[in-house]
Amino acid sequence: MPEGSVLAPAQAPAPRSFLRRGGWLLLALPLWVGLYAVLQRLSELLAFGLLGLAPESHLGAAVAFLFYDTPKVLLLLTLVVFIVTFLQSFVSPARVRDALSRRRAGVGNGLAALFGILTPFCSCSAVPLFIGFLRAGVPLGVTFSFLVAAPMINEVALGMLFAMFGWRIALLYAGTGLAIAFLSGLVLGRMRLEQHLERWVQEALQAPASGTVEEERLTLPLRIDLAVQGVREIVGKVWPYILAGICVGAFIHGYVPESLMAGLLGTRAWYSVPLAVLVGVPLYSNAAGVLPIVEALLGKGAALGSTLAFMMSVIGLSLPELVILRKVMRPRLIAAFVAVVALGIVLVGYLFNAIL
Amino acid sequence: MLIEVFGPGCAKCQTLERHARHAAEQAGGDHQVVKVSDHAVMAARGILSTPALAVDGHLKFQGRVASSDEIAALLKG
Numbered sequence: 001m002p003e004g005s006v007l008a009p010a011q012a013p014a015p016r017s018f019l020r021r022g023g024w025l026l027l028a029l030p031l032w033v034g035l036y037a038v039l040q041r042l043s044e045l046l047a048f049g050l051l052g053l054a055p056e057s058h059l060g061a062a063v064a065f066l067f068y069d070t071p072k073v074l075l076l077l078t079l080v081v082f083i084v085t086f087l088q089s090f091v092s093p094a095r096v097r098d099a100l101s102r103r104r105a106g107v108g109n110g111l112a113a114l115f116g117i118l119t120p121f122c123s124c125s126a127v128p129l130f131i132g133f134l135r136a137g138v139p140l141g142v143t144f145s146f147l148v149a150a151p152m153i154n155e156v157a158l159g160m161l162f163a164m165f166g167w168r169i170a171l172l173y174a175g176t177g178l179a180i181a182f183l184s185g186l187v188l189g190r191m192r193l194e195q196h197l198e199r200w201v202q203e204a205l206q207a208p209a210s211g212t213v214e215e216e217r218l219t220l221p222l223r224i225d226l227a228v229q230g231v232r233e234i235v236g237k238v239w240p241y242i243l244a245g246i247c248v249g250a251f252i253h254g255y256v257p258e259s260l261m262a263g264l265l266g267t268r269a270w271y272s273v274p275l276a277v278l279v280g281v282p283l284y285s286n287a288a289g290v291l292p293i294v295e296a297l298l299g300k301g302a303a304l305g306s307t308l309a310f311m312m313s314v315i316g317l318s319l320p321e322l323v324i325l326r327k328v329m330r331p332r333l334i335a336a337f338v339a340v341v342a343l344g345i346v347l348v349g350y351l352f353n354a355i356l
Numbered sequence: 357m358l359i360e361v362f363g364p365g366c367a368k369c370q371t372l373e374r375h376a377r378h379a380a381e382q383a384g385g386d387h388q389v390v391k392v393s394d395h396a397v398m399a400a401r402g403i404l405s406t407p408a409l410a411v412d413g414h415l416k417f418q419g420r421v422a423s424s425d426e427i428a429a430l431l432k433g
Contacts, residue, residue, distance in 0.1 A: 094404055097404060120405070120419060125404070125405040127364065127395050128398050129405060132399060135399060200395075207396065207400050208400065209400055209401070211415060213401075213402040213414075213415040214414055229420075233368070
């Protein structure tokens with residue numbers, strides 16, 4: 001054996017079988033459906049049968065919720081993330097940027113908020129994206145509309161809302177999220193905050209471009225691979241948040257009396273919406289982690305507006321994202337950003353509590 | 357060839373850098389892998405999402421982690 005062959009020799013990749021090119025999906029889907037179908041009974045069997053807890057007891061209710069919700073949320077998340085990452089492989093940030101470049105305020109803000117839902121977005125890409133948009137002539141206010149919409153109305157949040165609460169709540173969340181992104185971008189654009197960008201950003205906006213950018217063509221098997229990667233990465237990253245969320249949810253479900261929840265987050269209490277936002281902003285979780293809490297809150301009679309406001313402020317405004325944005329924005333700009341978005345969320349919360 | 361891996365240092369960027377180094381080794385020949393984490397440079401290069409990879413100044417892809425096989429194929433092509 002020649003010495004060099006220890007390192008895998010360069011060779012043409014073997015043609016991959018149908019199964020490896022995505023055919024395995026045909027097997028995975030029925031398995032998923034089967035698992036999902038038996039979850040409820042399995043969780044009751046575990047909680048009441050195996051552990052012998054009484055269904056009416058606080059502990060029994062909490063434990064059954066835990067056993068049912070954990071696999072349910074994980075299964076739903078897997079499916080939602082798979083579908084969403086697959087679809088997202090068709091939308092590239094570069095195309096969105098070109099579509100938004102030199103748009104007027106108004107139309108631009110609306111488009112940016114819509115694109116924010118569709119575009120793959122990870123907070124570690126926030127800085128390059130932000131600068132890239134501004135360099136291409138996307139107005140600051142329009143960029144903000146995108147930055148608000150992208151994390152808050154992300155497709156995972158929408159998919160999970162749809163799967164757990166039905167299309168009406170998902171649509172409601174999407175619609176109000178869009179409105180907040182649109183309006184806060186419009187307001188921030190009006191405030192002429194360009195001089196509150198960090199100096200190096202202002203310089204980077206003027207610097208000449210270098211190198212070339214190639215538009216890549218993805219094949220179907222590669223898109224499926226990307227979707228699998230997305231599932232691994234997202235599910236691998238968020239499961240502790242989900243578990244934490246479910247534990248909080250299980251506690252609320254089993255122990256918090258309905259009268260307390262109705263008093264704190266009910267429709268009548270004027271302070272319920274600001275309270276929800278105040279609690280939500282410093283909390284950091286992702287859509288999948290916050291949903292079990294939302295589920296338990298709604299089940300205990302919290303008002304829909306207050307609950308949606310809570311969810312929006314948890315996933316839309318987060319400390320880690322603000323720390324990243326601090327690299328490009330001076331404190332005044334960050335403060336304006338947080339204030340405008342939080343105000344938008346509060347208004348939406350009141351609106352829903354009033355009309356629903 | 358000059359392989360540049362762009363990213364602020366998140367987990368995905370580190371994975372891509374590892375794959376790039378592996379691919380350079382696999383492909384043999386004279387390849388150099390450089391990690392770029394300066395946001396100003398990334399802006400000038402037209403990068404919108406990280407991680408991204410360029411070969412000899414041409415940005416090949418961004419916003420995803422490619423396998424080392426895929427990167428090795430880029431080095432040959």
